[in-house]
Amino acid sequence: MNQLAVRSAVADDRSAKRHIPGEPGVWIFLFGDMVVFGVFFATFMYERAQARELFDDSRHTLSIGIGLTNTLILLTSSLFVVTAMRAIRRSQRGTAQLLLAGALGCGLAFVGFKAIEYTAKVSQGHVPSENNFYLYFYILTGLHLFHVVIGLAVLTLLLNQARKAELSPTRTAFVEGGACFWHLVDLLWIVLFPLLYLVS
Amino acid sequence: MHVKIEKASVWLGLGMTGAFLVMFWFIAGVIPPLDPNDSAEESARIYSDNQLRMQIGFALMIFFAYLYAPFFAVLSRQIRRIEGYWGSMSVTQILLSVTFPFGFSLCALFAAAAAYRPERAADVTQALNDVFWFIFVGLVGPLITQVLIVALAVFVDKREVPSFPRWFGYFNIWYAVLGAPGCAIYVFKTGPLAWNGMFAFWIPLTVFVIWIIVTGVMLLKAIDVEVAERERYAAQREWEPAA
Numbered sequence: 001m002n003q004l005a006v007r008s009a010v011a012d013d014r015s016a017k018r019h020i021p022g023e024p025g026v027w028i029f030l031f032g033d034m035v036v037f038g039v040f041f042a043t044f045m046y047e048r049a050q051a052r053e054l055f056d057d058s059r060h061t062l063s064i065g066i067g068l069t070n071t072l073i074l075l076t077s078s079l080f081v082v083t084a085m086r087a088i089r090r091s092q093r094g095t096a097q098l099l100l101a102g103a104l105g106c107g108l109a110f111v112g113f114k115a116i117e118y119t120a121k122v123s124q125g126h127v128p129s130e131n132n133f134y135l136y137f138y139i140l141t142g143l144h145l146f147h148v149v150i151g152l153a154v155l156t157l158l159l160n161q162a163r164k165a166e167l168s169p170t171r172t173a174f175v176e177g178g179a180c181f182w183h184l185v186d187l188l189w190i191v192l193f194p195l196l197y198l199v200s
Numbered sequence: 201m202h203v204k205i206e207k208a209s210v211w212l213g214l215g216m217t218g219a220f221l222v223m224f225w226f227i228a229g230v231i232p233p234l235d236p237n238d239s240a241e242e243s244a245r246i247y248s249d250n251q252l253r254m255q256i257g258f259a260l261m262i263f264f265a266y267l268y269a270p271f272f273a274v275l276s277r278q279i280r281r282i283e284g285y286w287g288s289m290s291v292t293q294i295l296l297s298v299t300f301p302f303g304f305s306l307c308a309l310f311a312a313a314a315a316y317r318p319e320r321a322a323d324v325t326q327a328l329n330d331v332f333w334f335i336f337v338g339l340v341g342p343l344i345t346q347v348l349i350v351a352l353a354v355f356v357d358k359r360e361v362p363s364f365p366r367w368f369g370y371f372n373i374w375y376a377v378l379g380a381p382g383c384a385i386y387v388f389k390t391g392p393l394a395w396n397g398m399f400a401f402w403i404p405l406t407v408f409v410i411w412i413i414v415t416g417v418m419l420l421k422a423i424d425v426e427v428a429e430r431e432r433y434a435a436q437r438e439w440e441p442a443a
Contacts, residue, residue: 025367032374135391
């Protein structure tokens with residue numbers, strides 16, 4: 001075999017290993033969503049620059065404890081999803097179902113904590129009409145919560161697929177795409193949490 | 201099959217989107233939107249100061265909005281082709297397609313009524329103005345449902361040569377997620393979810409224009425797929441070649 005052939009063989013091997021999860025189309029949705037959330041974040045930063053003191057004072061009235069707990073919960077759920085995907089690829093159906101149920105539980109816990117946080121804030125008089133910070137707080141976390149709820153539906157779908165003994169390539173790609181969506185939900189929160197709770 | 205008529209229907213939808221922007225943006229001047237925080241007098245003054253251009257812009261929209269219908273006829277027909285029969289996806293698509301031109305026409309009717317009598321009490325004009333925005337920006341449910349049906353249809357299309365690529369399904373979900381916040385305008389007077397806000401107006405408007413262009417191109421391609429399929433079946437004499 002001459003050198004060129006070896007090189008191309010190596011290249012083939014590499015490209016086979018470099019696997020993009022999900023079908024290519026799902027990335028149109030994922031990147032599109034990220035771009036628009038980028039615009040949301042930029043709008044928030046712009047409004048923040050208009051009234052720095054107000055935003056900073058309001059930020060201190062948020063409960064960092066709940067925010068941090070929710071961050072850890074989502075990170076844990078992402079870990080569950082990653083390990084569940086590995087289990088699905090190794091055809092360990094039982095493990096995959098258990099791990100996905102764990103991720104689903106984390107997602108529900110996130111929603112629960114969010115509800116507690118909203119209730120607490122509203123009872124303290126922090127409503128969307130109070131000031132621009134709280135307006136954006138409720139809208140941005142609300143839009144994210146909307147994504148979490150879609151994500152819970154997606155995780156339920158994945159749990160359903162994990163029951164099947166064998167997945168066709170299309171279905172595997174679909175399951176991977178769903179897992180990527182859950183990671184997106186996690187990623188958006190990872191940006192949102194410091195933006196709302198921490199940046200001074 | 202009248203390929204040219206099918207394709208012209210798609211182009212009509214794209215052309216109407218350009219015309220919509222001209223009518224609302226440059227003639228009537230309601231894009232960028234009015235401020236929901238304006239007092240009744242301020243809103244009424246905008247309507248009386250710009251009476252003629254608004255009346256012309258809205259009159260054009262009330263008349264021409266129905267040219268959107270053929271675009272949605274092609275869309276519904278392509279969903280029907282995926283189903284293979286008149287199933288609930290294609291029938292729902294037709295039912296909701298009816299609301300689309302009416303949404304444009306009806307909102308313009310309220311705004312035309314607001315501009316019609318500049319001498320009347322300002323709060324009446326303000327109320328009509330509110331209804332205009334409530335329909336124009338807030339009535340997103342029908343189109344979002346249609347778009348989700350398109351996504352579902354793309355995903356369940358198991359034919360050898362599908363009408364649409366699978367990424368188009370994900371693209372439609374993207375549009376559904378970003379177009380949906382418009383429904384929140386009924387609750388907000390300021391901020392990004394008010395009818396002149398970034399999340400409720402500008403982003404949904406932008407993604408709507410992107411959606412109709414991409415969908416137009418995809419429909420043109422789906423018509424080509426249909427033509428090829430009809431020719432193949434005609435050769436096998438399994439399909440009665442229509443026209």
